[in-house]
Amino acid sequence: MKRVFNFSPGPAALPKEVIQQAADEMTNWRDSGLSVMEMSHRGKEFTEILETTKNDLRALLAVPDNYKILLMQGGAIAENAIVPMNLVGKKSQPATIDFVNTGHWSAKTIHEAHKYAKVNVAASSEDKNFTYVPARDTWKLTPDAAYVHICTNETIGGVEFDYTPDVGNVPLVADMSSNILSREIDISKYAVVYAGAQKNIGPAGLTIVIAREDMLGHALPICPSAFDWKEVADHDSMFNTPPTYPIYIAGLVFANLRRLGGVAAMEKINIEKSTLMYNYLDSTDFYKNSVSIANRSRMNVPFVLHDASLDAKFLAEAAQNDLVQLKGHSSVGGMRASIYNAMPLEGVQKLVAFMKDFEKKYG
Numbered sequence: 001m002k003r004v005f006n007f008s009p010g011p012a013a014l015p016k017e018v019i020q021q022a023a024d025e026m027t028n029w030r031d032s033g034l035s036v037m038e039m040s041h042r043g044k045e046f047t048e049i050l051e052t053t054k055n056d057l058r059a060l061l062a063v064p065d066n067y068k069i070l071l072m073q074g075g076a077i078a079e080n081a082i083v084p085m086n087l088v089g090k091k092s093q094p095a096t097i098d099f100v101n102t103g104h105w106s107a108k109t110i111h112e113a114h115k116y117a118k119v120n121v122a123a124s125s126e127d128k129n130f131t132y133v134p135a136r137d138t139w140k141l142t143p144d145a146a147y148v149h150i151c152t153n154e155t156i157g158g159v160e161f162d163y164t165p166d167v168g169n170v171p172l173v174a175d176m177s178s179n180i181l182s183r184e185i186d187i188s189k190y191a192v193v194y195a196g197a198q199k200n201i202g203p204a205g206l207t208i209v210i211a212r213e214d215m216l217g218h219a220l221p222i223c224p225s226a227f228d229w230k231e232v233a234d235h236d237s238m239f240n241t242p243p244t245y246p247i248y249i250a251g252l253v254f255a256n257l258r259r260l261g262g263v264a265a266m267e268k269i270n271i272e273k274s275t276l277m278y279n280y281l282d283s284t285d286f287y288k289n290s291v292s293i294a295n296r297s298r299m300n301v302p303f304v305l306h307d308a309s310l311d312a313k314f315l316a317e318a319a320q321n322d323l324v325q326l327k328g329h330s331s332v333g334g335m336r337a338s339i340y341n342a343m344p345l346e347g348v349q350k351l352v353a354f355m356k357d358f359e360k361k362y363g
């Protein structure tokens with residue numbers, strides 16, 4: 001079998017052992033005679049898969065008892081509408097939402113929110129081309145905001161929060177699509193955390209929402225019932241048919257993570273992998289990463305070559321070395337190495353060795 005190291009930003013690499021287990025079980029899950037894809041979501045087999053998956057996630061993130069874990073559809077982009085539809089109803093209308101704009105994904109979230117509320121951009125790093133996270137003491141928050149929204153890791157810009165902001169009694173909501181389960185977090189500091197699955201969890205199609213119980217039950221009348229967190233929670237994520245196969249794969253990923261030592265063990269490896277990348281990038285003028293050191297993402301490492309006319313060669317020669325999907329997002333150009341949990345240290349070592357060779361050849 002061809003072995004490559006896959007640096008895709010998403011849908012991203014899954015642990016090899018998970019893909020193998022899924023392949024082994026695909027036609028006959030644990031002697032049920034059924035593929036998970038063919039199971040009734042209300043049957044006892046799938047109910048067991050769903051419960052185990054949720055319990056493992058709860059254990060991995062130490063989710064407190066007063067939080068619901070919802071397994072939904074629509075991705076993080078749908079949550080850009082679903083979050084305000086569920087939360088602005090707590091306030092008299094029109095409510096205000098505070099946002100911190102750290103790049104592409106927070107900008108998208110802000111854009112969508114205009115349909116549902118007044119928008120206040122409390123802080124932005126646009127002045128330096130979204131290369132840092134604004135310090136908490138610079139934020140201009142609205143005292144009675146419905147909530148404060150942040151994106152803890154900007155997948156395209158490669159900018160990651162290095163702290164959890166204190167916003168007092170206002171609920172803190174975070175899009176953690178691209179760094180959930182990569183580092184230890186204190187869920188109790190957030191009112192709502194959400195993430196599309198396809199970066200660090202499983203296949204596209206599953207969206208995880210972790211919501212404190214007092215965030216449920218305030219949906220606007222226009223909110224579709226299938227996206228009303230209270231409805232979803234009351235039906236144990238089965239108000240509508242959930243994305244059963246992605247849930248099953250996510251469950252395999254969670255079980256695998258627990259075997260490997262959980263989030264703390266992952267964080268250690270992620271620090272090692274990202275340090276290797278950034279130390280090398282800083283040691284040469286051939287490549288460059290422009291993100292402020294404290295906010296460099298451990299998950300997504302964007303970089304440019306000093307001479308952009310070498311980009312195509314870089315990608316072609318990387319692929320010949322089995323290092324694939326390194327092309328940067330079209331909005332920023334250059335390269336991006338996404339090194340989520342499923343990327344082994346060996347893959348990053350191989351990438352850095354390749355980059356050194358490439359520099360020698362063309363530098």
Ligand SMILES: *Cc1c(COP(=O)(O)O)cnc(C)c1O
Binds near residue numbers: 074077196199
């Ligand atoms: C990938 C990503 C999204 C978009 O997710 P969809 O599944 O396409 O809705 C949103 N936010 C962040 C931080 C992402 O990384």
